Structure formats: C-alpha cells, structure tokens
Amino acid sequence: MYKILVLFLLSLPTAVPKGSHSFWVLATYIKGQSPFPQFSYTLMLDDVRLLYYNGDTKTFIRRGNTTNEDSALDPNLLIKITDSIEASFIENSEIAVLNKTNVKGPFQKLVLCELKDNNEPGQMITRDAFDGSTTDELRYVNKSFTFRGSLNITAEVLKFHLDISMWRHENLYYPACIKTLKGFLEKRTNQVNRKVKPKVRILQNKLSFGPHVSCLATGFYPRHINLTLFRDGQPVSDHEITGGDLLPNDDGTYQMRKILRISAEEERERHKYTCTATHLSLDNKLDITLELDHGTAMKPVISSVLTALALLIGIVVTVTIWRYACKRRGERNRKAAKCAYSSASSSEECVDTITPTSTL
Secondary structure (H helix, E strand, O other): OHHHHHHHHHOOOOOOOOOOEEEEEEEEEEOOOOOOOOEEEEEEEOOEEEEEEEOOOOEEEEOOOOOOOHHHOOHHHHHHHHHHHHHHHHHHHHHHHHOOOOOOOEEEEEEEEEEOOOOOEEEEEEEEEEOOEEEEEEEEEOOEEEEEEOOOOOHHHHHHHHHHHHHHHHHHHHHHHHHHHHHHHHHOHHHHOOOEOOEEEEEEEEEOOEEEEEEEEEEEEOOOEEEEEEEOOEEOOHHHEEEEEEEEOOOOOEEEEEEEEOOHHHHHOOEEEEEEEEEOOOOOOEEEEEEEOOOOOHHHHHHHHHHHHHHHHHHHHHHHHHHHHHHHHHHHHHHHHHHHHOOOOOOHHHOOOOOOOOOO
C-alpha cells in the first residue's frame, strides 16, 4: 500500500517549487473485499512520513521522530479531517454508482498544501483518482478555485460536488493543512532541511537490449535534482534517453538513472560522455566523464597488464637467483671452515675449496 502512495506522490514531482515545503495527505478507499483496510491514509511533510491511519482499526500510527509533536497535530482536528476525507470517498463512490461505473477499484485522494520559501501560504491541490486514473483536480490559490475533471456526470451533480468540495477546502482543508504544516515544520526542520550529496557514476555496459551508457545519481536529499548526459560536450536529446524517473531509496534518500543506448557504429567511434548533476547540496555542478575509444582503449590496458606481468616475473627470477647465490655462498663458506680446522684438509673433499698456491 505504501508503494502505491509513493507512486502517487512522485506523480507530482513539480507540484511544489524548490525551496518551499509541503504537507501531504495520501488516502485510499477500497470498495469490496481486499487484504488492505477499506479506508486508510498517510500524512507526510515534504517526503517524510509522519502518520498512518488504519480505518478498519481506527488507529493512528506515528512514524519517525514523534517527540513533543502533540502540539503540531490537534487530535480533534485530525478526527474532523479523517471523517471529511472518508465522507468524500463515500460521495465519490455514490457518484460512480450513479454513473454505472464498476466501483470495485480503489479510490484515491491527494491533498497537498504549500508553504512558500518566504513562509507565506501557497497553493493547495486536491486530486481524486479512481482505479489508477485521475478523475478530477481542484486547485485553490489566493481564494480562487480552478477545476479540471473528467467525471461523466450531469451539470447539477457536478455543481453540487464542486460546492461541497470548495466549502471543505476554504473552511477545513486549507487552514488545517497550513497550520499542521507549520507545526510539523517547526518540529522536524532539521530532518526536512538536511542536505545529502549525490553519488554520481557514469558506466558503459552491455545488457540484453544492447550496449548503453548510463548516468546514475543516488543517495541524495532533497529530491530535486538536475541530471544531464552530454556527448562530446553537447547535451543528449531527450528522445534518445530512457529512464529519468525519481525513485526512493530505503534510507529516505533518492536515486535517478538516465540511459543512452548506443549503436555498434557509435561503439567504434571515439566519444566523450559526461554526466552532470546539480543539487542543493553541491556548491557547483558535479561532472563525471567517461571516454569511449574502442579502437585503442584496450591497448593501454593490455600494455599495463604485460608490464605488470613482466615486472612480477623479473622479481621472481631475481629473488630465485639471489636465494640460489646465497645458498651456494653458504655451502662454500662451510666447506672452507671445515677444511681450515680439519686434519683432513688435504683430502679430496677440500680440493675445490682451497686455493692452490703457486710454486716457483
């Protein structure tokens, strides 16, 4: 269930401008038999989970650092919001019934409010979805509403639906969302304002779909990042790139990968690929370069291997000769000492070790 909500969250990567903060309600309502709760939702500050509600057990489960956070979330207000979201789901399911729509699929709701970087309240977005497809979206900015929907209902039903939704936004959702956002931001400012630098790599690999160059940035926070792949100093066009989706890591950081598939001809040509990342944690842009030169790229590698092998053989031969010489020297010294002090110094054993004296 959380993975579904994360995908719903990441479907709006540009909803909140860089530098601002946001509070999210991600809710799901399932009609019929399901292994999941019929009604549940998750509260998030930016991309940090704060609380999970299970409608079957009617329990609130806090996430992460919950020290002294009671003042950030009014329990009575939380119950009102819970009842209101559940009521809107029931209303949407009834509309689906009137529209003769199969209501076994899940209903989802995203409620988002924004606090600008100057600490002023910003826009609010409510998006409803049914069975994985968005049905309508309501934006509330400066006390004005913008609606975009695809519900196949009569004008009277739509007006009734919008009147209730706008009243909820202006009198309940928006003030409660902004108040809660400010409260949690005060409690978790260090957590949401932390900056973790991305680890950037550029690789050349051959997979089942052919040779490719991939640019990977991982382990960064916050999630806003610009990742660009260059070929010989020129940005690679978007239609050549696959991937580029923002994905969460288990430790709360994010990753992004962009892949460029290259042809056999391009493999034979000499190109320089550069992966460039800009992120809030970096003072300057980060450039990682990969040079492809398939005509000569292996020569330096082979040369280096042969050089190392020759050096190793030379060391082994030198050590072997040195040990043999030491052994022979030791044997000669032992023989010389024995012949010097033995009564058999004139024996045949000492002939090789005694230097003959010349006679006149």
